[in-house]
Amino acid sequence: MTGRATRRVTLAGSVVGAVLVALDGTVLTIAQPALQRDLGASLTQVQWTSTGYLIAVASLLVLAGRLGDRYGHRRLFGYGMLGFAAASAGIGCAPGIGAVIALRVLQGVCGALLQPATLGMLRAAYPPDELAMPIALRTSAIGVAAAAGPLVGGVLTAQLGWRSVFFLGVLPAVAIALLVLGVRDAEEPAGRDRTGLDAGGTLLLGAALACLVTVLDTLPGAGWSAVPVAALAGTCAAAAAFVRHERRTPYPLLSPSLLASPVVAAALGVLLSASAALFGTLFTATYFLQDVLGLDALGTALRMLPAALCMVLAAPLGAVLLRRHGARPTTSGGLLLLAAGVFGFGRLDTGAGAGAVAACAFAMGAGFGTVMVTATEVLVRRARLVDAGVAGGLQQTAMNIGPTLGVATATTLLATGRDFVASMGTTLTVLAALVCLAVLAAQRLPSAAGTAA
Numbered sequence: 001m002t003g004r005a006t007r008r009v010t011l012a013g014s015v016v017g018a019v020l021v022a023l024d025g026t027v028l029t030i031a032q033p034a035l036q037r038d039l040g041a042s043l044t045q046v047q048w049t050s051t052g053y054l055i056a057v058a059s060l061l062v063l064a065g066r067l068g069d070r071y072g073h074r075r076l077f078g079y080g081m082l083g084f085a086a087a088s089a090g091i092g093c094a095p096g097i098g099a100v101i102a103l104r105v106l107q108g109v110c111g112a113l114l115q116p117a118t119l120g121m122l123r124a125a126y127p128p129d130e131l132a133m134p135i136a137l138r139t140s141a142i143g144v145a146a147a148a149g150p151l152v153g154g155v156l157t158a159q160l161g162w163r164s165v166f167f168l169g170v171l172p173a174v175a176i177a178l179l180v181l182g183v184r185d186a187e188e189p190a191g192r193d194r195t196g197l198d199a200g201g202t203l204l205l206g207a208a209l210a211c212l213v214t215v216l217d218t219l220p221g222a223g224w225s226a227v228p229v230a231a232l233a234g235t236c237a238a239a240a241a242f243v244r245h246e247r248r249t250p251y252p253l254l255s256p257s258l259l260a261s262p263v264v265a266a267a268l269g270v271l272l273s274a275s276a277a278l279f280g281t282l283f284t285a286t287y288f289l290q291d292v293l294g295l296d297a298l299g300t301a302l303r304m305l306p307a308a309l310c311m312v313l314a315a316p317l318g319a320v321l322l323r324r325h326g327a328r329p330t331t332s333g334g335l336l337l338l339a340a341g342v343f344g345f346g347r348l349d350t351g352a353g354a355g356a357v358a359a360c361a362f363a364m365g366a367g368f369g370t371v372m373v374t375a376t377e378v379l380v381r382r383a384r385l386v387d388a389g390v391a392g393g394l395q396q397t398a399m400n401i402g403p404t405l406g407v408a409t410a411t412t413l414l415a416t417g418r419d420f421v422a423s424m425g426t427t428l429t430v431l432a433a434l435v436c437l438a439v440l441a442a443q444r445l446p447s448a449a450g451t452a453a
Contacts, residue, residue: 006183010125011134013077013180014118015141020081020169021111022142024088026149030297031162038162041097047217049097049104055213056108057115058400059206065116065393066197066253069386073120074180076389080113081177085170092166119380119392121180128381132373135380136319139372140312143365147308150301200245201253208238209397216404220411255387258394266444267379270331271398272405273438274338274371277431278364280406281342282307284414284424289357292350292420306358310365311372318370322377327445331374335442338367339435346428349421378445406431 028049036046068076087107094100122134156164211234219228246252258264282304289300314334321330341363348356376395383391410427417423 007125009179009183010074010121011137013074013176014122014134015138016172016176017077017081017114017118018138019141019145020084020173021115022145023149023152023169024107024166026146027153027156027165027168030150030153031157031165034157034162035097035100039097039100045097045101048101051213051217052101052105053108053111054217054400054404055210056105057112058213058397059210060109060112061116061397061400062205062253062390062393063197063202064112064114065120065389065391065396066202067113068117068120068389068392070197073117073124073389074183077114077117077121078177078181080110080115080117081173081180083107083110084114085173085177086110088166088173089170092163115396116389116392119376119395120389123380123383123388123391124385131381132319132322132377133316135377136315136373139315139369139376143308143311143315143369146311147305150297154297154301198249198251198253201242201249204238204242204245205253208235208242209401211235211238212401213404216401216408220408220415254390254394255384258383258387258390261382262444263382263446264379264391264394266441267375267382268394268398269441270335270371270375270438270445271379271395272402273434273441274335274368274375275399275402276406276409277338277342277435278368278406279403280410280431281345281364281428283407284410284427285345285357287414287420288348288424293352303354303357304361307361307365307368310362311369314366314369315373318373319377321370322374326447327374327378328442328447331371331378331442331445332439334367334370334374335435335439336367337363338371339432339439341365341367342428342435343432346425346432348424374445 032046032049035041035049036043064076064080084107087103087110090103091100091107094103118138119135122131122138126134152168153165156168211231214231215228215235218225218231222228246254285304286300289295289303290297295303318330318334321333341360344363345357345360348360379395380388380391409431413427413430414420414423417426
């Protein structure tokens, strides 16, 4: 297979893999009420179909990236994709809620294997100065999945039942996995990482992230009760032990070049803050549009559709701006646009019309799509080729923790007031301020095109 054909297969794998994972999460949200009724599950059990998946993914992403650096990103992607498809088919046939939860955890493990590889494959296949557009196409595809997911999930659940949504991606997943596995790694990096896998660091980082997800997931409903307090203590203890371990081990999970780079830290901070603000706002917007304005689920999805559509369009434009002007001004502009959309939505009230909602959604989608491309490109490009998988794992970790942080923040702040509209204003002001703080972090990014190499 020629180099150009190999790149096309790599890009197809990266895009399809990212889309299937994004689509799976959005359709599940729509299908959960029907799943609960059919299986006679409690609300807590249904929540664990999401929480179990998230804990598995978040705790294993960096390890999966390191495995890709060691054994090959295509191999990890292919096996992860096949496992993801098998788990999805199993959920569609599951006899009870216990089996669904267990298979969702397995699906999370497989998702962790494939997600860093979607970026690691691109880093290995494309020269650093050509990375922006493939990443932009991947981001646009995720936007399409975000827009189509609720609609597709709603139609399938209504017409064929909740089990059908889990069969949706099985055949595409198997097909793209076999296609990618059939490509030889002609571009195998000569310096492929053959050092130890740092089992101690893996366990400590996984424990810290799993405890952090538990804190964010349980705190809004339980408050500072025993479970979130214990999880927070576990997060701090595991994180401190991880830092100490990484400084002493000869083969650290996170290479010193990544840890010591202010550019990498800034890019991760930008992704974390932007995703927290966007998903916290979308969570709040759902309740505002349905409970305050009286829209149904379809009407809510249509009102917020401009956010996903603008994300699709902004991603390739962000790649062009990145090439022309560099990461710092492009990322800063995207963050300010996102902040304006979040802050503007917080100013809406009971008289808000479709135009005002669409304008805020437009700003949020355009801003977030730009930031996703620029910050991800800087992070992946900055990494050495033998650390591409770890860089992809860090990016995916930020993109999994960020939304959880945003929803937890929104849930906590919305519960502090009696009037939803007033509480929404406070909540989205806080999230907009978080994005503005990220603008300060963006000043550590390269200021001119081509300086990130």
